[in-house]
Amino acid sequence: MGDPDMPSTAQLHPVPPVDRPAGAIAASLTEATVRFGAFTAIDGLSVDIEEGAFYTILGPSGCGKSTMLRLVSDLIPAASGEVSIFGKSTEQARLAREFAFVFQDATLLPWRSALKNVELPLEIGRRRGIDIPVGDKTPRELLKLVGLEGREEALPHELSGGMRQRVAIARALVCQPKLLLMDEPFGALDEMTRDHLNLQLLKIWEETGVTILFVTHSIPEAVFLGQKVMMLQSHPGRLREVVEIDLPSPRTIDMRDTQDFTRYSAYLRKLLETC
Amino acid sequence: MAALENIHAADPAVDIERAAARRQKMIAIGVPLGTAAGLILLWQVGVRLFAVPTYIAPAPSDVAYTLVDKFPILLANFWPTLFESLLGFFVGNIAAVLIAVAFVHNRMVERAFFPIAVFVNTIPILAIAPILVLIFGPGLTAKVVIAALICFFPTLVNMVRGLQAVSPQALELARILSASKSEIFWKIRLPSSLPFLFSALKIAATTCVIGAIVGEWVGADMGLGALIIDATFNFNSPLLYATVFMSSGLSVLLFATVSIVERMVVRW
Numbered sequence: 367m368g369d370p371d372m373p374s375t376a377q378l379h380p381v382p383p384v385d386r387p388a389g390a391i392a393a394s395l396t397e398a399t400v401r402f403g404a405f406t407a408i409d410g411l412s413v414d415i416e417e418g419a420f421y422t423i424l425g426p427s428g429c430g431k432s433t434m435l436r437l438v439s440d441l442i443p444a445a446s447g448e449v450s451i452f453g454k455s456t457e458q459a460r461l462a463r464e465f466a467f468v469f470q471d472a473t474l475l476p477w478r479s480a481l482k483n484v485e486l487p488l489e490i491g492r493r494r495g496i497d498i499p500v501g502d503k504t505p506r507e508l509l510k511l512v513g514l515e516g517r518e519e520a521l522p523h524e525l526s527g528g529m530r531q532r533v534a535i536a537r538a539l540v541c542q543p544k545l546l547l548m549d550e551p552f553g554a555l556d557e558m559t560r561d562h563l564n565l566q567l568l569k570i571w572e573e574t575g576v577t578i579l580f581v582t583h584s585i586p587e588a589v590f591l592g593q594k595v596m597m598l599q600s601h602p603g604r605l606r607e608v609v610e611i612d613l614p615s616p617r618t619i620d621m622r623d624t625q626d627f628t629r630y631s632a633y634l635r636k637l638l639e640t641c
Numbered sequence: 642m643a644a645l646e647n648i649h650a651a652d653p654a655v656d657i658e659r660a661a662a663r664r665q666k667m668i669a670i671g672v673p674l675g676t677a678a679g680l681i682l683l684w685q686v687g688v689r690l691f692a693v694p695t696y697i698a699p700a701p702s703d704v705a706y707t708l709v710d711k712f713p714i715l716l717a718n719f720w721p722t723l724f725e726s727l728l729g730f731f732v733g734n735i736a737a738v739l740i741a742v743a744f745v746h747n748r749m750v751e752r753a754f755f756p757i758a759v760f761v762n763t764i765p766i767l768a769i770a771p772i773l774v775l776i777f778g779p780g781l782t783a784k785v786v787i788a789a790l791i792c793f794f795p796t797l798v799n800m801v802r803g804l805q806a807v808s809p810q811a812l813e814l815a816r817i818l819s820a821s822k823s824e825i826f827w828k829i830r831l832p833s834s835l836p837f838l839f840s841a842l843k844i845a846a847t848t849c850v851i852g853a854i855v856g857e858w859v860g861a862d863m864g865l866g867a868l869i870i871d872a873t874f875n876f877n878s879p880l881l882y883a884t885v886f887m888s889s890g891l892s893v894l895l896f897a898t899v900s901i902v903e904r905m906v907v908r909w
Contacts, residue, residue, distance in 0.1 A: 441813055477908070486828070487818050
């Protein structure tokens, strides 16, 4: 109520979705296996991620949700199997900044202002003459997009947890990635803030057409955000099911009280119990 | 303008709050100052009451008189010590920072040299000072080396810790951005080490003065250290006390300077 750092839902007017090439594949995992020593975190995971879709990833603790994002983002190697992003290897995709990562913790550099943090990806590699893809939105415009206009010069410690996470999202978008990997980005935030950021993220997704892989612990969040919910199972980490969420777009907070929403939630909760 | 005045006049609660804050601040400054003044007064009365000879313990009034009377001499000896302290401060800290960077970049260098650094640090500065004066002679160099040596170790340890105090997630972010080793160093490691560096520099700001004075004790005819030795041997206690006062003033000056620079640099 009246919190000045929250954008009101009225601002989040629906935007016609960007044209998405039907059926194109953003990322593809084929029999991908990840081992940490003797422990198998992911065992023969095969899945195609459709371009432009919003995937949420659910599963019990230790099912390899985060590991899957780390595998796709080239932070950890696959022991066997293949991962490709837009037909490239994960390393090539990383070098070309095809994807961006949003961590649970905003991971801002505390000595840099909000604006300077958003500009960081543009600075890395510039002196080495690497061709950095620059999005059509400037860092300032991105901060405005996430509702932080006027706070460009604020240092991270002067911002709330939700605002810091929004800076992190703006930073992730600055090179205009085609794939956005989000590892429980709103897990540490209170429910009000989380609702607002969920709506904002949906708006960004609709405006940019970016493909999103979003790991969460929360079933309602998974249903609310996702077009498709990927359910992983643990010991070892495998794909259990991809559930299509057929709710109207754009989503609204009130939709969570509808019967359809409850039905999806109940189905996923039962599925999760058997994972 | 009128609006501004209105806001100011409309809220007497703010004025009361501000007055309370001001009172708090006065208490915070006034209590320690009052205590110090009381102790000095006690010292003055005690020395006079028990008729303590001046060469054993001078009264504060004698020290104050000497401080004013002998100020030109004190100042003439202040400058060399300041110069030695500052040179030692810069030499010692720059060496420590560079070696810390080498340690962080190459674990073998750290394994090879860190035990030696620890060993050198365990030698009391008073014990090593004569050796350094023998090596470098009675001139400026020995004092600077002693002051540098005393600054070196705390800065080395803090700087190594600071350079390693980068969150694993910041390094993952750097990896996703395909940052080079030197980009990680300049954009992440070095800035995040600054708070650690400054806490070491604040220690060094006071210890470098100790180093310079110890160096002057072993062999010098100018400087606050030399004046301390001179005043002691001549039983000139008021001058001795005044010199000690100047020495501590020098430490406070350097400490305050580092603190101000810290506040300008480390804003987070």
